[in-house]
Amino acid sequence: MMHEKELTAVKDKFLPLEELKNNQNEIISVLEKSKDEVISFEHAYLRNCIDKTKKCAEYFKWSYYPLSNKTERSNTFFCKNHHLCLICAQRRNVIKSNEWSNKINALLKVNKLLQVSHLILTIKNKKNIDEAYEVLIKYKGKITKIARSKKYEFNKILGYVGSIEFTKSENGWHGHIHMILLHTENLNSLKLHREWGKISDAAHYIELIDTKSSENQLTYIKNLCKYVSKPSQFSAQKNNIHELNLKIEFFIMCRKKHARLLFSGGLLRGLDKEPNYEKIDLATPRYEGIAIFKNKKYQYRQLAA
DNA sequence: AGAGACTAGGATGGGTCATA
DNA sequence: TATGACCCATCCTAGTCTCT
Incomplete structure (x- = not known):
């Protein structure tokens, strides 16, 4: 039988998910309340997406492996x-940044001359997000x-991974590109x-950051991958009507434009499909349970062995 | 019911070739 | 040698199917 201390450890492990779920629910509740203002213009597709998102991570099963003291969802x-x-968005961010940093680190081990830089490219503000996206893709x-x-x-760039991001201000939609670059020769920021x-x-802006100078380059690269593949601002925790309108504009643009x-490209084109997590031997003893999201918290229950 | 496998179709990087 | 047009292999996404 599982001890209370171990069950607490299980709960602690999934606390970040609880926080995300609460933020998500706030967004959904504002969307629901404001459906006339925000979503009445859109078709049933968006309605379905919102309904699906409402159910996202509503409940999950967990397994605790006492021998290795690990908990898996x-x-x-x-x-x-x-x-x-x-x-x-957060889940995808973790998966992508792991894939990217693993690949970059593997390449760095093979080729000692490789350097890693972070490049940011921006364009002029646009009136609408469609135009900002089209222009960025073109450039x-x-x-x-x-x-x-x-x-x-x-x-000089031998490989790259990157993302396109948008923000919105009173001056319009601002699109920019974040890229992680691999190169052996030094890059001249002015020429770029x-x-x-x-x-x-x-x-009006370009920034080139060399990761060599950082104290722990591998950690820096990992964080950089997280940053570059981070969810768009419009997947983030904004729950006022104005922000939700932008979020929906962003969502519709993504759907419309595919x-x-x-x-990614060059040396980093095509990332390894193999997941890199440590496999747990399913034959080892484990305790299983279920977590259901109710009243802003996950309620954990252990299933009978 | 959910996860993973599979598939179709669209988007894109990079190779090739013609032209200036 | 630089550049644009074109093409194809590859990659990504969304949707469906199958297994547990």
Whole structure:
């Protein structure tokens, strides 16, 4: 039989999920209350997505393995609407950043000359999110084209992963690109700035950060991967009507355009599909239980052995 | 009922070729 | 040599099916 102390450890492990679930519910409740204002213009598809997101991680099974003192979650329903759902956005962020940092670290071990940099590219603000997305995709395509020619600084990039992000201010929709770059030759920030300015509508900002100077490069890269693959601002915990309108605009744009907000190329094109987590021998003894989300908390119950 | 396997279709990176 | 057009293999996403 499982002790109270171990059950507390199980509860502690899933506390972050509880927090996410509460934030998610706040968003959904505001959406529900404001459906006339926010979602009446949209079709049944959005309604269905919201209903699915409502049920996301409503309950899950957990298993505790006393020999290895590990707790795992299983049999959970995730809605997978990562553009809309806070929980699925965070989950995807963890999966992607692990894939990316594992691949980068593996390449660094093989090639000692490789350097890792973080590049941020921005464009002028646009009136609507559709235009901001189209323009960013167009300029991103131009980078891959000019990168073939040796006269460009972008040619030094050997591999990259990145994401497209949006924010909204009174000046309109602001789109920008975050990229993690692999290269062996030093990159000249000024030259990159000039080249980006030439192919885009006059970028007003570009930033290049070399990760070599950081104290623990591997941790830095891991955090960088998390940052670059982080959920869009519009999957985040904003629960006022204005923010929700933006969130829905973002969601509809992604659906309409089949938007792919994460991308990779060169040495980092095609990430390993194999999951990298430690497998637990299912034959080892374990205690199983169920967690159901009620009254803003998960209620944990151990199942009979 | 949920997770994972599978599939179809769209998007994209990169190779090739023609042209200036 | 640089660049644009075109094409194809590969990747990603969404949807469906199957197994437990």
